Amino acid sequence: MTISRRALLALLxxxxxAAVPALGTAEPRIRNGVETTAFPSTGxxxxxxxLGAATLLCSGTLIGCRSFVTSAHCVCDADGAACxxxxxxxxxYLQHAGVVGVDTITxxxxxxxxxxxxxxxxxxxxxITGIPPTALALAPPExxxxxxxxxxxxxxxxxxxxxxxxxxxxxxxxxxxxxxALMENDQHVCWSFGPPFGPAxxxxxxxxxxxxxxxxxxxxxDSVLAGVASFGVGSTECNDGTSAGSNIANLAAFLxxxxxxxxxxxxxxxxxxxxxxxxxxxxxxxxxxxxTPEGLHSFxxxxxxxxxxxxxxxxxxxxxxxxxxxxxxxxxxxxxxEFDCTSSNGSQYEGCSFDDPAAGTWYAVARRFGGAGSYxxxxxxxxxxxxxxxxxxxxxEGCDDGNTTSGDGCSAACVDENxxxxxxxxxxxxxxCDDGNTxxxxxxxxxxxxxxGACPPRPALGCEVASRKTKLNLQWKKNKLIWQWRDFTTVQxxxxxxxxxxxxxxxxxxxxEGLPGVALEAHIAAGPAWTxxxxxxxxxxxxxxxxxxxxxxLKNSRRAKIKFTxxxxxxxxxxxxxxxxxxxxxxxxxxxxxxxxxxxxxxNSGTKFVDSESFxxxxxxxxxxxxxxxxxxxxCDDGNTxxxxxxxxxxEIETAVCGDGIVxxxxxCDDGNTIAGDGCDLxxxxxxxxxxxxxxxxxxCDDGNTIxxxxxxxxxxxxx
Numbered sequence: 001m002t003i004s005r006r007a008l009l010a011l012l013x014x015x016x017x018a019a020v021p022a023l024g025t026a027e028p029r030i031r032n033g034v035e036t037t038a039f040p041s042t043g044x045x046x047x048x049x050x051l052g053a054a055t056l057l058c059s060g061t062l063i064g065c066r067s068f069v070t071s072a073h074c075v076c077d078a079d080g081a082a083c084x085x086x087x088x089x090x091x092x093y094l095q096h097a098g099v100v101g102v103d104t105i106t107x108x109x110x111x112x113x114x115x116x117x118x119x120x121x122x123x124x125x126x127x128i129t130g131i132p133p134t135a136l137a138l139a140p141p142e143x144x145x146x147x148x149x150x151x152x153x154x155x156x157x158x159x160x161x162x163x164x165x166x167x168x169x170x171x172x173x174x175x176x177x178x179x180x181a182l183m184e185n186d187q188h189v190c191w192s193f194g195p196p197f198g199p200a201x202x203x204x205x206x207x208x209x210x211x212x213x214x215x216x217x218x219x220x221x222d223s224v225l226a227g228v229a230s231f232g233v234g235s236t237e238c239n240d241g242t243s244a245g246s247n248i249a250n251l252a253a254f255l256x257x258x259x260x261x262x263x264x265x266x267x268x269x270x271x272x273x274x275x276x277x278x279x280x281x282x283x284x285x286x287x288x289x290x291x292t293p294e295g296l297h298s299f300x301x302x303x304x305x306x307x308x309x310x311x312x313x314x315x316x317x318x319x320x321x322x323x324x325x326x327x328x329x330x331x332x333x334x335x336x337x338e339f340d341c342t343s344s345n346g347s348q349y350e351g352c353s354f355d356d357p358a359a360g361t362w363y364a365v366a367r368r369f370g371g372a373g374s375y376x377x378x379x380x381x382x383x384x385x386x387x388x389x390x391x392x393x394x395x396x397e398g399c400d401d402g403n404t405t406s407g408d409g410c411s412a413a414c415v416d417e418n419x420x421x422x423x424x425x426x427x428x429x430x431x432x433c434d435d436g437n438t439x440x441x442x443x444x445x446x447x448x449x450x451x452x453g454a455c456p457p458r459p460a461l462g463c464e465v466a467s468r469k470t471k472l473n474l475q476w477k478k479n480k481l482i483w484q485w486r487d488f489t490t491v492q493x494x495x496x497x498x499x500x501x502x503x504x505x506x507x508x509x510x511x512x513e514g515l516p517g518v519a520l521e522a523h524i525a526a527g528p529a530w531t532x533x534x535x536x537x538x539x540x541x542x543x544x545x546x547x548x549x550x551x552x553x554l555k556n557s558r559r560a561k562i563k564f565t566x567x568x569x570x571x572x573x574x575x576x577x578x579x580x581x582x583x584x585x586x587x588x589x590x591x592x593x594x595x596x597x598x599x600x601x602x603x604n605s606g607t608k609f610v611d612s613e614s615f616x617x618x619x620x621x622x623x624x625x626x627x628x629x630x631x632x633x634x635x636c637d638d639g640n641t642x643x644x645x646x647x648x649x650x651x652e653i654e655t656a657v658c659g660d661g662i663v664x665x666x667x668x669c670d671d672g673n674t675i676a677g678d679g680c681d682l683x684x685x686x687x688x689x690x691x692x693x694x695x696x697x698x699x700x701c702d703d704g705n706t707i708x709x710x711x712x713x714x715x716x717x718x719x720x
Contacts (some may be wrong), residue, residue: 031155031193034171034201034343037095037283037378040274041134042167042214044152044313044349045070046091046122051099052346054091055316056164059151059213060123061225062133064262064271066103068092068123069255070110070212070231071246075121085121091349093123095167096274096281096380098311101126106223108254109473109482117187119230119246121212122258124476129269130279130307134214136263137226138531138540140249141189141217145174148216149225151370155231160522165348166376167315170204174217177244186362187251188244189215189227200665205243215245222461252540253551253565257480260550260567264542271306271382278383285376288314288368289444290323296331298381301357307382308357310364312343312375320371324350324364331363342367357381389479390624402698422448444512446527453520458633459582460617463594469613470582470595472508474520476607479548479571481508483521483583485562494554497526497537503588506564512576515632519572519581522547524564526588544568562593575609577601580617594619658683690716 010124013274041062048054058709060070075090076083085105092100102125105197108118141147150169177183177190193205206229207212215227227245248255272278282299286292288523301308312324323344325332341352366375391402398419399410420428425436428448438446468485473482483506508520524539526548539552548569555561562585575581580598596617603610623631628639636647643649646664656664660671661672669680679686679696688697691714701712708714 016560019204031170031205031207032197032200033149033155033168033204034331035166035285035374035376035473036150036169037167037281037285037376039150039167039214040094040131040168042150042152043068043092043100043192044165045074045092045212045348046093046099046349047089048347049089051091054316054347054349056209057090058211059153059229060092061129061214061228062094062128063225063255063689064133065128065135065265067133067255067259067262068125069225069228070123071119071228072107072121072123072632073116073119073230074212075105075123076107076111076113076627079113080107080109080118083111084229090123092123093311093313093349093590094128095311095313095376095378096309097129098309098353099345099349100128105378106258108251116244117229118251118254119186120228120251120254122255127269130271130274130309130380131261132267132273132275133227133265134216135222135266136252136255137217137219137224137249138183139219139533139538140247140447141174141226142251143174143176143628145217147172147174147189147191148223149204149210149213149229150216150592151206151210151213151229153211153213154207163315163317163374163607164209165314166374167313170201172204183233183242183244185247188230188245189247190242190244194241224467249538253482253553253563256540256550257478257482261543267566271577272384274380274382280381282379282381283376284364284378285374286366287372287374288366289372289704290368290704293368294334295375295377296363296377297377298331298361298363299381301359301362301381302383303359305357305359305381305383306355308354308362309380309382310341310352311378312364312366314348314366314375315373316348317371317373320348320373321346321369322348322350322373322375323367323369324352324377325367326352326354326362326364328358329360332365334365334367339593364408367704380394380518390684422446453505454523455505455509455518457518458516459509459584459594459623460586460592460618461593461621462586463586463619465594465596466613470583471612472581472595472597474508474571474575474609476571478567479569481548481564481566481569483540483562483564483585483595485560485595487560489558490560493538493587493589494556495587495589495591496532497524497530497534497539497554497587498528500526501589502526504552505586506547507584507586508582509582510575511570511580512578512581513632514579516582519575520569522549522566522569524549524552574606575601575604577604577609577611580614581609582617582619623651625649656683688716690714 015357045058045060047057058070060068062071075085076657086319087102090102104124110118148171154164172191177185210229213229214225216223217226225248227247232243267273284297286295292319295669314322325334325338326341336496343350346446382427393400397414399418400414401410404412409417411417423438434448437520438445466485468486470485503526509516510519529541536555537713541550548565551565553563575670577599583595586592597611598614598617601611607678623634626641630637635653637651638647641649648654663670667683670683671680696704700718703712704714706714711719
């Protein structure tokens, strides 16, 4: 990968084999970290033609039960739009799961290979169990925040032999990204590293192989993902200078659109979670060489364990190849073949697993097949996941009173029955109404929000137009919408969605033969899903309850920025763009912002629509009924607004009404009623029947018979 240089500073990407040659000489510079088997969500991204030949590429973090985030530059050699990763060459290793298969890899569509902006990628995995994902930071860390790095990269770019392949961690303090052109606080979380260095683990930096790895910070009682290691600017790749990680809070829309509901998982699978009492972990480390070919370790499996997982990872020095052997009850005899499991795939990443393992002492051996180096061996004993009613408060429970009986304050599903809830008739904090039910469409929504209403049938006039080109991206495969609006100046009218005062509505209008119609719409209610920021507001949703919108940003610091991202929206079959597509964001305070996109779009394939603002777009005024001109949206216009003349008072073609006394359209008669037998039946002339006693059609008489000579002849003519 080629990365640009600016002002004679090297932009140094931290993935293995993906760096610009460093300027200056190397100095000892995680870099200055400490080996660890903690941070269970931190994993290694491997690359190779097969698992046996796979080596460390980058690091990453489990943020869902199937979602692993890393840096886009780890899997791309071009900008995001042109990047097409080869999933078959990638694997993910987690110390409490082993090697996990990769389904798909999706880089951020706006990843910029030159600047490093939007340097994120989602790796979609086979389902993970037993490892709790790491939540995303809700806000960027303040400058001066203590943070923790973790990764499987080198401890020093000049390490001999190669020391990548071991998990390490180290701490740092965040700072203003400063005046460097390559780093912006909106895009990045920054920190500096340089002499004099602090103690190992307390003053650290990323190094080769740590790209994509996590930057953890504390938010409340939780450790959350605030950054993803991206690049550094300095004299050498792992030494003094300024480093940057992608700013998760400000780039989370991409992750939410790709991972969707998976991000809401706080645990994975119906089994004990690593880090909890139902999943004890035993961790070991050692060194292997010709003189010390094996490392033997023992651990205890508790009664009732549902699964035992034993993993091994080692340094990737020249020729290094370590194998794993596991046995119950006695040490494995690797030469005699006496073991219950072996993993020897040729790489430095091995794993064995056992369902319903026997309780007692187990043994694991790390054995050298070739080379020399260090290893980490982890045994995870996964028991029963905590259940509602066991008296212990587990993630996802609002309460647990030791039973599954409702009506005692804690329901059978461990929901706090005394907590405020929508539909109880009381307007609680976060609600703008509560009418005693959770029905939509009655003025108070199912979420206890005053209903803003649906999109009007045509675009509104007078919405604010951006001075910079807005962008619209629609993807049918994932029913995904991304809309971005930016201006060079600040704007007015954001209101206060966080306090419950301002609702939002996004409307996408598509023209077909010049006639606009609502193609997509979503209502984003005010409330706790909105978070106030120093320069605006941010919205996050864990489900499709807001019309599929998962993330929104309203920013108003020096320059205005609006961005909405949604998945799971109800998409039309296609976008016509004949002649234009209009996106309008309005709020319940009356403010409105607009983007307009006229033909031809940059891409409109039927499965994807991508376009940028066209300032030549004109929103036509609504048609005026009664002016005699048939305009788009009017089926007719007869120059008046009088109903009953074939064109209604709202310029709709009127359908004939039988029985109104007016002969219209396909009617052959209309006698003011719908009674049959009077010559006009269902507004059609009835055929005459002589002798039925009714004078019909051309009959001169009808005396109820067909006898001649009685005054009315058989043909219903008068007897001469």
